[in-house]
Amino acid sequence: MANKLIVTAAPHITSADSTQKIMQRVCIALVPTLIASVFIFGINSLILTAITVAACVFFEWGYCKMVGREVPIADFSAVVTGLLLAFNLPASLPWWMAIVGAFIAIVIVKQLFGGMGYNFANPAIVARIALAVGFASRMASYPKPENGIDALASATPLAVFDQLGSSEYVTLLLGNHGGVLGETCAITILIGGIYLIATKVISPVIPVTYLATVAVLSLVAGRDPIVQLLSGGLMLGAFFMATDYVTSPTTNKGKIIFGLGLGIITCAIRFLGTMNEGVSFAILLMNLLVPYIEVNTRQDKLGIAKVKKGGAAK
Template sequence: MANKLIVTAAPHITSPDSTQKIMQRVCIALVPTLIASVFIFGINSLILTAVTVAACVFFEWAYCKLMGREIPVADFSAVVTGMLLAFNLPATLPWWMAIVGAFIAIVIVKQLFGGLGYNFANPAIVARIALAVGFASRMANYPKPANGIDALASATPLAVSGQLGAGQYVTLLLGNHGGVLGETCAITILLGGIYLIVTKVISPMIPVTYLATVAVLSLLAGKDPIVQLLSGGLMLGAFFMATDYVTSPTTDKGKLIFGIGLGVITCAIRFLGTMNEGVSFAILLMNLLVPYIDVLTRQDKLGIAKAKKEKEAAAK
């Protein structure tokens, strides 16, 4: 009876979910794409993923050990970062370059800013951009599919998007073309994204808004919207990277603005710039704007707006 009345600090609404459970679900959602990449590019895909995951976990453990912090390896966030980093790399990338990317993602982007929850941008995105700038030729060295099934001859579909038609839609869906691990098989990425939405790990607001914006702008620009949606890292970015809790808005209105902004920047880079892809830079730029979006779209505290209106009315 003495424990019937328990007074504690807010919040009073609890959830059975934890960071570990959420991250494990993200890993599960990424497994189909990992299997598809191994089928498409061979065992190098699995080895590269194992290297990036191991490196991310090691760097997180080592940094926290060195700084005397609590070691958060068990929350699986480093594992997710390692898998996403691998999915942003070509299967032929030397392992030591992948380890450099893991160091940038975990130590520089995540831990130096305070660890999980304090990073200013998605660690895997920043690592990919850093590797693309520092090792441009190796990052653009896309291997041809190892299975030899109806493969596109080009390095990446976005490079020849104007030459693709309805006959190549199946190829784009199955991922039998050049590219990084996570921008090939659109079907497995889509299945993983649906799993995250069904399990309520992510909200559909950002990915749906992002993809819809790209589709509309592609039509207005005279591009094939299906090719634009299924090519490049758009699906991976929309479902797995733009929806990162730390670097995306918290309000529904903010998520809507965030998704539209991602679509506009992606299409601007793809259609007006000299690069074929624009997802990584779009996500990074919008990550930097998230604090301002949250401030502009945050909900008023309960009772504050009403009290302010009553005060203004009394003053008149």
């Protein structure tokens, strides 16, 4: 029997994982934090999350139907965007503002740029920044936790804990304090991040590099590194938003550069600026630099001769 050589286009390595399965795992990883937010802020946080998820799914379905594009809501990417958007909002935010954020994330950032795989930045991050600019007072209004301290009802969580220091490590870890839904319980975010790494949904390179950079720069600046790591949405950003497949580098070298940039920008905003929170802006700025990082860190194609400046290929 003659051997047959079948030549096909790349990629030649396939995987049983699909976009739907990956997004479902991300949803599972976010469930512990959702439960913690409900415990801390009450049922309103669950309602807010349900609204953002439903709005994201609706806007994705409606836009694709309007332009005659295949409706991709079964891949759960809109659900993940809705969850992440909710985790960047305070529980007291009016529901219609959350719907505006969902519109910005799905229609403006994702679908207008071509849909899944073509967005220039993390949709939930851009929506969060847009809401913070457009509705600054409501986005900075943190509700009093049902099971927490009173100090954070009117102040930025990171600012308060940066002053309180080590006495509040347990509070930061367990989450009985105020803030947006996704920065209230560091331990649940950490559990979810470890789950994503264990199931190979994300690589540990970006979150580890990001967190390590923040820790080192905090020590250099004379700040408490544990407070900086456990507050301000850093854990959520490191594990769930900076690792977005579309808007993060694909090479290990690029991921290290990406993580370093995130840490430097975050600390620069926190320590040198007037804002206590720098995670969202750091991720957005580094998302914009990803194409340049990819070009300068990508692996050379095998079998292609390198061309030296001023000379021929060898």
